Amino acid sequence: MATQHSRSAARLMMAPAVVLLLGWMLVPLTMTLYFSFKRYLPLRGGDLGWVGFENYTRFVTSSAFWPSIQTTLLIVGGVLVITVVLGVLLAILLNQPMWGQGVVRILVIAPFFVMPTVSALVWKNMFMDPNYGLLAHLWKFFGAAPVEWLSQASLPSIILIVSWQWLPFATLILLTAIQSLDGEQLEAAEMDGAPAYKRFGYITLPHLGRAITVVILIQTIFLLSIFAEIFVTTGGAFGTKTLSYLIFQRVLESQNVGLGSAGGVYAIILANIVAIFLMRIVGKNLDA
Amino acid sequence: MSLKNALRAATALTVLTTSATFAETLTIATVNNGDMIRMQGLTDDFTAKTGHEVEWVTLEENVLRQRVTTDISTKGGAFDIMTIGMYETPIWGANGWLVPLDNLSEDYDVADILPAMAGGLSHDGTLYAAPFYGESSMIMYRTDLMEKAGLEMPDAPSWEFIRDAAAAMTDRENEINGICLRGKAGWGEGGALITAMSNSFGARWFDMDWNAQFDTEAWANTLNFYKGMMDASGPAGYATNGFNENLSLFQQGKCGMWIDATVAASFVTNPNDSTVADSVGFALAPDNGLGKRANWLWAWALAIPAGTQKQDAALQFIEWATSKDYIELVAAKEGWANVPPGARISLYENPNYQEVPFAQMTLDSILSADPNNSTVEPSPYVGVQFAAIPEFAGIATEVSQEFSAAYAGQQTVEEALEKAQALTNDAMEAAGYR
Amino acid sequence: MARAVTPQRKAINTAAAWAVGLLIFFPILWTILTSFKTEATAIADPPVFLAFDWTLENYGVVMERSNYGRFLWNSIIIAGGSTLLGIIIAVPAAWSMAFVPSKRTKDILMWMLSTKMLPAVGVLYPIYLLFIKMGLLDTKFGLVIVLMLINLPIIVWMLYTYFKEIPGEILEAARMDGASLKEEVIHILTPMAVPGIASTILLNVILAWNEAFWTLNLTAAKAAPLTAFIASYSSPEGLFYAKLSAASTMAIAPILILGWFSQKQLVSGLTFGAVK
Numbered sequence: 002m003a004t005q006h007s008r009s010a011a012r013l014m015m016a017p018a019v020v021l022l023l024g025w026m027l028v029p030l031t032m033t034l035y036f037s038f039k040r041y042l043p044l045r046g047g048d049l050g051w052v053g054f055e056n057y058t059r060f061v062t063s064s065a066f067w068p069s070i071q072t073t074l075l076i077v078g079g080v081l082v083i084t085v086v087l088g089v090l091l092a093i094l095l096n097q098p099m100w101g102q103g104v105v106r107i108l109v110i111a112p113f114f115v116m117p118t119v120s121a122l123v124w125k126n127m128f129m130d131p132n133y134g135l136l137a138h139l140w141k142f143f144g145a146a147p148v149e150w151l152s153q154a155s156l157p158s159i160i161l162i163v164s165w166q167w168l169p170f171a172t173l174i175l176l177t178a179i180q181s182l183d184g185e186q187l188e189a190a191e192m193d194g195a196p197a198y199k200r201f202g203y204i205t206l207p208h209l210g211r212a213i214t215v216v217i218l219i220q221t222i223f224l225l226s227i228f229a230e231i232f233v234t235t236g237g238a239f240g241t242k243t244l245s246y247l248i249f250q251r252v253l254e255s256q257n258v259g260l261g262s263a264g265g266v267y268a269i270i271l272a273n274i275v276a277i278f279l280m281r282i283v284g285k286n287l288d289a
Numbered sequence: 290m291s292l293k294n295a296l297r298a299a300t301a302l303t304v305l306t307t308s309a310t311f312a313e314t315l316t317i318a319t320v321n322n323g324d325m326i327r328m329q330g331l332t333d334d335f336t337a338k339t340g341h342e343v344e345w346v347t348l349e350e351n352v353l354r355q356r357v358t359t360d361i362s363t364k365g366g367a368f369d370i371m372t373i374g375m376y377e378t379p380i381w382g383a384n385g386w387l388v389p390l391d392n393l394s395e396d397y398d399v400a401d402i403l404p405a406m407a408g409g410l411s412h413d414g415t416l417y418a419a420p421f422y423g424e425s426s427m428i429m430y431r432t433d434l435m436e437k438a439g440l441e442m443p444d445a446p447s448w449e450f451i452r453d454a455a456a457a458m459t460d461r462e463n464e465i466n467g468i469c470l471r472g473k474a475g476w477g478e479g480g481a482l483i484t485a486m487s488n489s490f491g492a493r494w495f496d497m498d499w500n501a502q503f504d505t506e507a508w509a510n511t512l513n514f515y516k517g518m519m520d521a522s523g524p525a526g527y528a529t530n531g532f533n534e535n536l537s538l539f540q541q542g543k544c545g546m547w548i549d550a551t552v553a554a555s556f557v558t559n560p561n562d563s564t565v566a567d568s569v570g571f572a573l574a575p576d577n578g579l580g581k582r583a584n585w586l587w588a589w590a591l592a593i594p595a596g597t598q599k600q601d602a603a604l605q606f607i608e609w610a611t612s613k614d615y616i617e618l619v620a621a622k623e624g625w626a627n628v629p630p631g632a633r634i635s636l637y638e639n640p641n642y643q644e645v646p647f648a649q650m651t652l653d654s655i656l657s658a659d660p661n662n663s664t665v666e667p668s669p670y671v672g673v674q675f676a677a678i679p680e681f682a683g684i685a686t687e688v689s690q691e692f693s694a695a696y697a698g699q700q701t702v703e704e705a706l707e708k709a710q711a712l713t714n715d716a717m718e719a720a721g722y723r
Numbered sequence: 724m725a726r727a728v729t730p731q732r733k734a735i736n737t738a739a740a741w742a743v744g745l746l747i748f749f750p751i752l753w754t755i756l757t758s759f760k761t762e763a764t765a766i767a768d769p770p771v772f773l774a775f776d777w778t779l780e781n782y783g784v785v786m787e788r789s790n791y792g793r794f795l796w797n798s799i800i801i802a803g804g805s806t807l808l809g810i811i812i813a814v815p816a817a818w819s820m821a822f823v824p825s826k827r828t829k830d831i832l833m834w835m836l837s838t839k840m841l842p843a844v845g846v847l848y849p850i851y852l853l854f855i856k857m858g859l860l861d862t863k864f865g866l867v868i869v870l871m872l873i874n875l876p877i878i879v880w881m882l883y884t885y886f887k888e889i890p891g892e893i894l895e896a897a898r899m900d901g902a903s904l905k906e907e908v909i910h911i912l913t914p915m916a917v918p919g920i921a922s923t924i925l926l927n928v929i930l931a932w933n934e935a936f937w938t939l940n941l942t943a944a945k946a947a948p949l950t951a952f953i954a955s956y957s958s959p960e961g962l963f964y965a966k967l968s969a970a971s972t973m974a975i976a977p978i979l980i981l982g983w984f985s986q987k988q989l990v991s992g993l994t995f996g997a998v999k
Binding site for chain 3: 007008010011012014015017018019021022025026028029030032033036041043091094095097098099100101102103104105106107108109110111112113114115116117118119120122123124126127128133135138142165168169170173174176177180212215218219222225226228229233244245248249252253258261262264265268269272273276
C-alpha cells in the first residue's frame with residue numbers, strides 16, 4: 002500500500018526525531034571519546050594533551066572496577082526479579098473484584114511519582130536509620146537489635162529502595178496486560194478442573210510474556226543509570242558503587258574528566274552487552 | 290512628621306535612588322548550614338543598605354561542592370558569589386579563578402580576621418575568600434557523666450585518657466555511649482576526623498615525594514586505636530555516623546563525649562534543641578604527646594569567581610556578610626551564642642562574647658591548629674584534615690570508604706590500609722605526581 | 724467477568740489488596756504525617772503515629788526559607804514543556820513508523836532507546852560547556868530541550884505502539900475519499916490516538932518531573948525546579964526530619980495529585996505494545 006510518495010513523506014516525518022536524537026547521541030559520544038584519550042583535569046587547567054589508551058587501562062585496572070560491574074548487575078538483576086515477580090502477583094490481585102479498587106490502585110502506584118532523591122532521603126532517614134528509623138523501632142519492639150541497614154545490608158537496602166520505586170511501574174504495565182486476558186478461557190480451564198497454578202502457568206503467564214519483556218527492557222535502561230539512591234544513602238561506600246557511580250566519582254569527585262570519559266565508554270559497552278543479552282533472552286517476545 | 294524623620298526619609302530616598310541605578314541581582318551559592326540559613330533571613334538588611342537584590346542557591350554540602358566546581362572550572366558564570374572552604378580556596382586562587390580580595394574597604398578592617406583563617410584562605414599572601422565563619426574541632430563532654438564516672442577532664446587530655454574515660458562512661462543499659470565520633474565515608478566527614486586524628490599519632494598522607502603513607506605503623510595505630518575505642522564505647526552503627534547523626538545523639542543525651550566541629554558547641558548548649566544543654570563541658574582535642582593535637586581547621590568563606598559582571602556588588606555583599614556589623618546584627622536578633630564564630634579577632638575581645646561558655650575553648654582550638662605544619666614528620670602539603678591539592682577530595686573519599694568498611698567489620702584494618710595505599714598511589718600517578 | 728463472585732471471596736480480595744496497598748503507600752503516608760509533627764515528636768521513641776499535636780510550623784519555615792512558588796513553576800514549565808515538545812516531534816515519527824513501516828523500523832526504535840544508555844555524568848562537562856556557549860545555562864528553555872531529548876525515545880516508542888493498534892483500513896478508506904496526509908493525521912488518527920497520547924504525556928511528565936541530574940546541574944537560581952529545592956533540605960546541620968518531610972511532601976504533592984486524578988488513564992494506557 003505504501004507508495005513512493007508516502008514513503009518519502011514518512012521519511013520526512015521521521016526526520017526531526019531521528020536527526021535530534023542522532024545529534025543528542027553523536028555530540029556527547031564524540032566528546033566522550035575525544036576526552037577519553039586526553040589528560041583532562043579541570044582543576045589543573047583543563048586539557049593537558051593526548052595520552053592514548055592510558056585512561057582506559059587505568060580505569061579497568063582500578064581496584065574499584067570489577068566490583069562496580071558486579072554491583073551494577075546485582076542491583077539491576079535484583080530489582081528486575083523483585084519487581085517482575087511481585088508485579089505479576091500484584092497485578093493479579095489488583096485485577097480481582099474488590100471494594101475500593103480505584104483507591105487501592107492509587108496507593109500501589111504512588112511510589113512511582115516520588116522523586117528518587119526524596120525516596121532515598123525518606124528511606125535512609127525515617128526508615129533505615131539505626132537510631133531513629135522506624136525499622137529500628139520495629140526491631141526493638143520485637144526484642145531484636147536494630148539492623149544497621151546501610152552498612153551491614155547496604156546492597157539489599159538499595160535494592161529495596163529502588164524496587165519500591167519501580168514496582169508500581171511493573172505493576173501498571175502488567176495490570177494493563179492482564180486486563181486484556183480472555184476471562185472465558187480461564188473459566189473454561191477452571192471448569193475442566195485445571196488447578197490454579199496450572200491456569201497461571203499455562204494461560205496467564207504466557208499471556209504476560211510481552212508485558213514482562215517490556216518491563217524488563219524499560220526498567221533496565223533506567224536502572225543502569227540509577228544515581229540518587231546511592232548518592233544519598235551510602236555515597237558509594239560499603240560495596241554499593243555501581244559503574245555509573247564510579248564514573249561520577251572519577252569525573253566530579255576526583256575531577257578527572259579523561260578518566261571518567263573512558264569509564265563512560267565502558268558503560269556504553271556494558272549497556273550494549275546487557276541489551277544484546279536481553280534481546281537474545283526476551284527479544285523474541287517483542288516483535289515490534 | 291518631625292524634621293528629623295523627614296530628613297531621615299529624604300536621605301533614605303537619595304540612598305535608594307543613587308543605588309537603584311546600580312542595583313544588581315546577585316546569585317549566591319551557599320551551603321545549607323544553620324549560619325548560612327540565618328544569613329539568608331537577614332538579606333533584607335543588605336538590600337536596604339545597598340539596593341542590590343540577592344538570589345540564593347542553597348544546596349547540601351556535597352552537591353554544592355560539585356555544582357560550584359563544575360561552574361568555576363568551565364567559567365560558566367552561573368554564580369556571582371560562591372561559598373567555598375579552606376580546601377578549595379588556595380587551589381582556585383592559584384588557578385586565577387577567584388577575584389583577589391585585596392582592596393577591601395577601610396571599615397572592613399581586614400587585619401581583624403584571625404591570622405589562621407586568613408592564612409588558610411590565601412594563596413601567595415593574597416586573600417581570595419573572606420571567612421564567614423571558622424572552626425576547629427574540640428572535645429564536647431557531659432560534665433554530669435564525667436563526674437559520675439569519678440573522672441575529671443583535663444583542659445588538654447591525651448587519647449589514652451579519652452579512651453579510658455569513654456569506657457568508664459559507657460552505660461549500654463541506658464543507651465549512653467562513652468564517645469561518639471564520625472565514621473561516615475566522605476573526605477569532609479569521617480575522612481576529616483581520622484586525618485586530624487592521624488596527625489596526633491604521627492601519621493601523614495604523603496611523604497615529601499608524594500608517596501602514600503598508609504603502610505606506616507602510625508596509620509595502623511591510628512585506625513586500630515579508633516576502631517578499638519569505638520567498638521568498645523561508641524554507638525551502634527558508628528560507621529555511618531557523620532556530623533548530623535552525632536549531633537543528634539549528643540543532643541539526645543546518648544553520648545558521653547563527642548569530638549567534632551567547634552560550631553557544634555552552640556547547638557549542644559542551646560536548650561531549645563538539646564536535652565543536655567546545661568551540662569556540657571569543653572576541652573582541647575586529644576594528643577599523644579607527639580606535639581600535634583587531633584584538631585582540624587576549617588572556614589566556610591565567600592569568594593567571587595573571576596569574570597563576574599557584578600564584581601562591585603559582590604564585593605559589597607561579602608563586606609556586609611563577613612563584617613563586624615553583621616555579627617552585631619545577628620547578636621541583636623539571636624543572641625551572642627548564635628553569631629558566626631571563628632572569623633574575627635574582635636569577636637573574641639568582645640566582653641559580651643567572652644561570656645559565651647565555649648568561646649575561649651573555640652579560640653584556643655583554632656589557635657593550636659597550623660595548616661602549614663600539621664604533621665609530626667614533614668609533609669609536602671598544606672592543610673590539617675586535608676591536603677590542599679586538587680586530587681585530594683576524590684582520593685580521600687575513596688580512602689574513607691575503605692575505612693568505613695573496616696569500621697563496619699566488612700574488612701580488617703590491614704585490608705583497608707592496603708587498599709587505601711594502592712588507590713592513593715594510583716591516583717597520584719594518574720595526576721602526575723609520581 | 725461473566726461469573727459472579729462470592730461476597731466472601733470479594734472480601735478476602737479486598738482485605739489482601741488493601742493490606743498490600745497500604746504497606747506500599749506507607750512510606751509516603753509516614754512522610755506526610757511526619758511533616759505535621761514537631762522536630763522532637765518526629766524522632767520520638769517510641770514513634771507516634773497519629774496522636775500528636777498537629778502543627779503547620781514546618782511548612783511555614785520551608786515557605787519562609789525557600790521560594791517554593793518559583794521552584795514549582797519551573798518544574799511545571801520544564802516537565803510540561805519538554806513533554807509537549809517531545810510529543811510534537813514524536814507524533815509524525817511514530818506515525819510514519821506505524822503506517823509506513825520499513826525493514827529498519829525496529830532497528831531505529833531500538834537505536835533510539837539505546838541513546839538513553841549513555842551515562843549522564845560522563846558527558847556533564849561537554850554538555851555544560853555547550854550550554855555556556857549557547858547561553859542556555861540556568862534557563863528553562865535549555866532544560867526543556869535536554870529533558871525532551873532524554874525522553875524522546877520513550878515517547879516515540881509509546882506512540883508507535885498505540886498507532887500500530889489503529890487498523891489501517893480506516894486510513895485507506897479515508898484516502899479513498901481523498902483525504903490528504905495532513906487531514907488523515909489531524910482528523911482521523913489523532914482522535915483515535917488521544918487516549919494513547921494522554922498516557923504518553925502523563926508518563927513523561929512524571930519522568931521529567933523526577934529527573935534530578937540535569938535539572939540540578941544545569942541550573943542556578945532562575946530555572947531551578949523542585950529537584951533543586953529538595954537538595955537544600957537533604958542534609959542540613961542536625962536531623963530535621965519534620966522539615967525534611969514537609970519539603971519532601973511539597974516536592975511530590977503536585978505530581979502525586981496529578982497521578983491521583985489520572986489513575987484510570989495510567990492503569991489502562993501503559994501498554995507499550997504489550998497487549999495484543
